[in-house]
Amino acid sequence: MRGYVVFLRRPYAGRLLGGTLLGRLPNGMGMLAVVLHIRADGGGYPLAGTLAAVFGLATAAGQPVLGRAMDRLGQPRVLLPAACTAAGGFGLLAATGAEPLPVAVIAAVIAGFATPPLEAGLRALWPDVLDGQEQVDAAYALDAAAQEILFTVGPLLVVAAAVVNTEAALLLTGALGIAGTLVVALSGPSRRWRGEPRAADWAGPLRSPGLRILLLSLACAGIALGVYAVAVVAYAERYGSDLASGLLLACMAGGALTGGLVYGARPWTGEPHRRLAWLLAALAAGYVPLVLAPGLPVMSVLAFVSGVFLAPVLACSFALVDRLAPSGTVTEAFAWVVAAVGAGGSVGSFVSGVGQDVAGVPGAFAGAGAGGVLALGLCLLGTRTLRPRAVPALTAEVPA
Numbered sequence: 001m002r003g004y005v006v007f008l009r010r011p012y013a014g015r016l017l018g019g020t021l022l023g024r025l026p027n028g029m030g031m032l033a034v035v036l037h038i039r040a041d042g043g044g045y046p047l048a049g050t051l052a053a054v055f056g057l058a059t060a061a062g063q064p065v066l067g068r069a070m071d072r073l074g075q076p077r078v079l080l081p082a083a084c085t086a087a088g089g090f091g092l093l094a095a096t097g098a099e100p101l102p103v104a105v106i107a108a109v110i111a112g113f114a115t116p117p118l119e120a121g122l123r124a125l126w127p128d129v130l131d132g133q134e135q136v137d138a139a140y141a142l143d144a145a146a147q148e149i150l151f152t153v154g155p156l157l158v159v160a161a162a163v164v165n166t167e168a169a170l171l172l173t174g175a176l177g178i179a180g181t182l183v184v185a186l187s188g189p190s191r192r193w194r195g196e197p198r199a200a201d202w203a204g205p206l207r208s209p210g211l212r213i214l215l216l217s218l219a220c221a222g223i224a225l226g227v228y229a230v231a232v233v234a235y236a237e238r239y240g241s242d243l244a245s246g247l248l249l250a251c252m253a254g255g256a257l258t259g260g261l262v263y264g265a266r267p268w269t270g271e272p273h274r275r276l277a278w279l280l281a282a283l284a285a286g287y288v289p290l291v292l293a294p295g296l297p298v299m300s301v302l303a304f305v306s307g308v309f310l311a312p313v314l315a316c317s318f319a320l321v322d323r324l325a326p327s328g329t330v331t332e333a334f335a336w337v338v339a340a341v342g343a344g345g346s347v348g349s350f351v352s353g354v355g356q357d358v359a360g361v362p363g364a365f366a367g368a369g370a371g372g373v374l375a376l377g378l379c380l381l382g383t384r385t386l387r388p389r390a391v392p393a394l395t396a397e398v399p400a
Helices: 002-008 013-023 025-040 045-073 076-096 101-113 118-129 133-164 166-185 188-192 209-238 244-264 272-292 296-307 310-324 330-381
Strands: 197-199 397-399
Touching (some): 002 013, 013 118, 025 076, 025 101, 025 133, 025 166, 045 101, 045 118, 045 209, 045 330, 076 101, 076 166, 118 133, 118 166, 118 330, 133 166, 133 310, 166 188, 209 272, 209 310, 209 330, 244 296, 272 296, 272 330, 296 310, 310 330
Antiparallel strands (some): 197 397
């Protein structure tokens, strides 16, 4: 664990990591808060899943757009207005509920699209804040593990706030996003940071074929996460336990936190693209048994196991992004990673809602295993493409 200790002793490292985690709590709260609010307002699972999917898709669409704007304008000028706008979207949804439906959709789009790109911004800051590649690698590993706190604490906060009412859960989600963004955006490194010049092409990091394969694979893994977020609510209603949904989300995140810390505490040899395939195979194997939906004690164990390989998959993917992204596009590339996982999650939310109506709780969980298997299949098919290689630079370069 020495690498973690050395990394956290660097000036601003703890503040940036802690502030980013606080500001990203809405990522672990938003979908569950939307589902609980729509259900409390009388909406069915298909509607709740659809609005959660709209929120997730809007988040996925907004991250690369805001990431590119941040490269051009700097971090505070993008992060602070985005956080306030996202909070306004959550407030509008809290005020309207499921009806009128067009307003609810607009609110979900605003809350999702304006989600500040704190995750991509943090990874852009690490090379300026830390001393050498070894510390940057340690930061990626700790970041991948620590972000699982979002999916441990976030759902519990949503459930606790929903005890008052589901409107409070939505308002709390927006307020935490503003608070964390302030911690990061007002820091010295964030205020001083400026994007590197980059090639003048519209595709940016998507010029890399390997990165495109990686994003598709992560999107399929995101499907499993989106399925799980909605399926645990159906599971909780089936067993008549208001706390079961938050508990199962926290168990999965606890497994991911444990797996990420263990993965990042030791050096790894060999090519990361080959290691990613094994990690995805283990991740898929953990999702498949969830379809059994046993009693809460056994289900809690299965939930923990299903998360163990999630953070290692992300940490290995971050290392690949650094190698696959064309020069000058790393920040936007990380934003695309967030977008891919978010887009997959939104699809998974919809699939789970439909599966619940068709086949009950087992049907709601079935898509998780399918998403994991698809992620593995894409990784195996694109093994050669995922091997890092130089991407030809375009001749004309302009600021992003």
